[in-house]
Amino acid sequence: MVFIIFVIFWACVLSLVFFKVKSGRMAKWAKLFRIVTMIFSISFFTYWFIKKSAVGFVDNSVGLQVVNKLPQTLDFYLIKVDTGKDGNLEPKHIGKIRPEYYRIEYLKMDKSEEYWIIGYLGKNMVYFSQHAVPNKNIDQIVEVNNYINQSVKLSGTAKKTVDTYNYENSKLGIWICLDFLLIFLNLALLLRKERRKPAMSNE
Incomplete structure (x- = not known):
């Protein structure tokens, strides 16, 4: 659990760095890495919260x-x-x-x-x-x-x-909050539409 949260944290940090890569061979790989990171992060925390909120019944308990x-x-x-x-x-x-x-x-x-x-x-x-x-x-x-x-x-x-x-648990909560912040920033950047620069007039 703790290891995966650390992995998500550093993957999200790398995703923010890869946001600057917009041209060349690395651009497609950088975007793919960012998408995979977001899918994995959101899936993991969704599963974790569902598991936490479910009744903790244990077989043979x-x-x-x-x-x-x-x-x-x-x-x-x-x-x-x-x-x-x-x-x-x-x-x-x-x-x-x-x-x-x-x-x-x-x-x-x-x-x-x-x-x-x-x-x-x-x-x-x-x-x-x-x-x-x-x-x-x-x-x-x-x-x-x-x-x-x-x-x-x-x-x-x-x-x-x-x-x-x-x-x-307090330390873990801080890391989870940081992960959420980074996930939000990465999603905002990933979903943001690039503004087109206005065409220059020849007049």
């Missing part, structure tokens, strides 16, 4: 329903704990859940038997719970009824993981 029973809207994160030797932590933003509402996530737990739920009120972590998955054939429901921190040590690790996750 555990369904998780997070219910907010608190009187305030909380911003929830999920961290899946890899039970392998590496013990990798896989964070995911569940989203803001209003009181008496819920969100559903589907977890691929083939290499994990544990996950954490983290809740933020503004920038403050106000909820942390640790959950085991003894039976991967049974969906789970987590009702957030109070402000608790089940483990100060694990919640500290979770906070660092979420902070890193948000930082990387």
Whole structure:
């Protein structure tokens, strides 16, 4: 994902440079490169946004329903704990859940038997719970009824993981915005009709 976004960025930069090539053998190749770059870029981001907006159902997964029973809207994160030797932590933003509402996530737990739920009120972590998955054939429901921190040590690790996750997403968001700007500029130049110079009068 990140690699493709970088490729699109530099391809769009080259497309702007190739805009200056309007004559000679390279002109047709430069225009073809610009067209292919635009088609690939728009197709990729269209596919990516459709995939992001679709329901994240995963085959052979555990369904998780997070219910907010608190009187305030909380911003929830999920961290899946890899039970392998590496013990990798896989964070995911569940989203803001209003009181008496819920969100559903589907977890691929083939290499994990544990996950954490983290809740933020503004920038403050106000909820942390640790959950085991003894039976991967049974969906789970987590009702957030109070402000608790089940483990100060694990919640500290979770906070660092979420902070890193948000930082990387912020950087990715900046690159995506730059890509959109370059795509827009390239499209405008590609679709713009060249103005014809008025013919000089012999009078």
